[in-house]
Amino acid sequence: MGTEAMIVLFTAFACLSAELFCALAAAEFGDQPHGRRFAMAAAGAVSLAAAAVSGLINLGRPEMFFAALGHPGTGIFWELTGALIALFGVIGYAAAQYRQLEGSALKIFACLAAAGSVLILFGVGRNFWMPWRPALDCFLIPVIFVLWAVPGASLLGFEKKPRAAAVSALALAIVIATYLIRLQCMSDLSYAVDAVLLGSASFYFWSSVVLGAVIPFAASILPQNLFKGWVCAVLSAVGCAAFQWVIYFLGTPAWQFFEQ
Numbered sequence: 001m002g003t004e005a006m007i008v009l010f011t012a013f014a015c016l017s018a019e020l021f022c023a024l025a026a027a028e029f030g031d032q033p034h035g036r037r038f039a040m041a042a043a044g045a046v047s048l049a050a051a052a053v054s055g056l057i058n059l060g061r062p063e064m065f066f067a068a069l070g071h072p073g074t075g076i077f078w079e080l081t082g083a084l085i086a087l088f089g090v091i092g093y094a095a096a097q098y099r100q101l102e103g104s105a106l107k108i109f110a111c112l113a114a115a116g117s118v119l120i121l122f123g124v125g126r127n128f129w130m131p132w133r134p135a136l137d138c139f140l141i142p143v144i145f146v147l148w149a150v151p152g153a154s155l156l157g158f159e160k161k162p163r164a165a166a167v168s169a170l171a172l173a174i175v176i177a178t179y180l181i182r183l184q185c186m187s188d189l190s191y192a193v194d195a196v197l198l199g200s201a202s203f204y205f206w207s208s209v210v211l212g213a214v215i216p217f218a219a220s221i222l223p224q225n226l227f228k229g230w231v232c233a234v235l236s237a238v239g240c241a242a243f244q245w246v247i248y249f250l251g252t253p254a255w256q257f258f259e260q
Contacts, residue, residue: 004245004248006054006055006057006058007054007058007244007248008241008244008245009050009051009054009241010051010054010055010058010124011124011145011240011241011244012237012238012240012241013047013048013050013051013054013237014047014051014079014117014120014121014124015121015145015148015149015236015237015240015241016043016044016047016233016234016237017044017045017047017048017051017086017117017120018114018117018118018120018121018149018153019149019152019153019156019233019236019237020040020041020043020044020047020117020153020156020233021040021041021044021048021086021089021110021113021114021116021117022114022117022118022149022150022153022157023040023152023153023154023155023156023157023229023233024037024040024041024044024093024110024113024114024157025107025110025111025113025114025157026153026154026156026157026158027040027110027156027157028106028107028110028111029107030157030158030160032157032159038097040156041090041093041094041097041110041113044090044113044117045090045094048083048086048087048090048117051083051120052083055079055083074126074127075123075124075125075126075127075128075129076123076127077123078119078120078122078123078126079119079120079123079124079127080123081116081119081123082115082116082117082118082119082120082121082122082123083116083120084116085112085113085115085116085119086112086113086115086116086117086119086120087116088112088116089109089110089111089112089113089114089115089116090109090113092105092108092109092112093106093109093110093113096109117149118146118149121145121146121148121149122142122145122146124142124145124244125141125142125143125144125145125146126141126142128141128244128247128248128251129141129142130251133251134186134188134189135183135189135192135250135251136247136250136251138179138182140175140178140179140182141179141247143175144172144175144176144179144243145240145243145244147168147171147172147175148172148212148236148239148240148243149236149240150168150171150172151165151168151169151172151212151213151216151217151220151232151236152165152216152229152232152233152236152237153233154168154216154220155216155219155220155228155229155232155233156229156230156233159224159229160224162219162220162221162224163220165216165217165219165220165232166216166217166220166221168216169212169213169214169216169217169220170213170217172212172213173209173213176209176213176243180193180196180197183250192250195249196246196249196250200249201245201246201249201250204242204243204245204246204249205242205243205246207239207242208239208240208242208243208246209239209243210239211235211236211238211239211242212236212239212240212243213239215232215235215236216232216236219231219232
């Protein structure tokens with residue numbers, strides 16, 4: 001696979017792990033059964049491992065990943081820091097489960113795993129926040145990637161409170177719209193918005209919006225179902241990867257932009 005494919009896979013698995021670990025943290029403070037919480041933790045750990053493998057393959061050499069620790073301003077630094085925190089949380093949660101601990105121990109480790117996975121998503125967005133490219137010079141990009149995990153996590157972690165998923169899906173759609181309005185207001189970037197909404201990038205954009213915001217919002221209205229949260233989490237992760245491709249498209253230099 002090419003570099004772009006590895007980046008897309010990394011984004012999808014990073015988003016899925018963030019959804020699952022955030023849902024796990026919420027479930028630990030709720031009344032969900034033990035088996036369901038264990039499934040979230042196991043699936044989140046698998047997603048985190050898949051994201052790590054995709055990231056390492058993309059960089060080519062593991063030592064390049066650890067070299068990012070010396071550059072705290074980069075997105076890779078936040079991705080690595082988040083991965084280490086999430087890994088610590090996962091190992092601690094597994095150990096607590098093995099020792100049959102209850103109460104605060106499981107809550108603390110679940111929250112650590114959730115915080116680390118969210119940091120990974122922030123790092124994904126930070127990689128695309130580039131001041132030297134006008135279309136990507138916007139602090140909303142990392143915010144969008146972080147918000148992307150909230151609707152799916154809400155459906156899984158707060159299954160008896162569907163309003164949380166509906167509100168977070170609306171918030172995600174509003175922030176995306178705000179980002180595009182900002183681009184539209186810049187006269188030299190209006191062509192980019194046209195390409196995203198109606199042109200060559202429109203399929204990826206509208207697919208990402210439907211998967212990340214519309215479907216979770218619709219699912220929050222539907223009757224309670226055991227599997228809808230899981231399905232929405234997976235679809236939302238795919239949508240996050242599609243949106244990452246849209247951001248990559250927006251960052252393409254203008255002379256290449258019109259060749260696509």
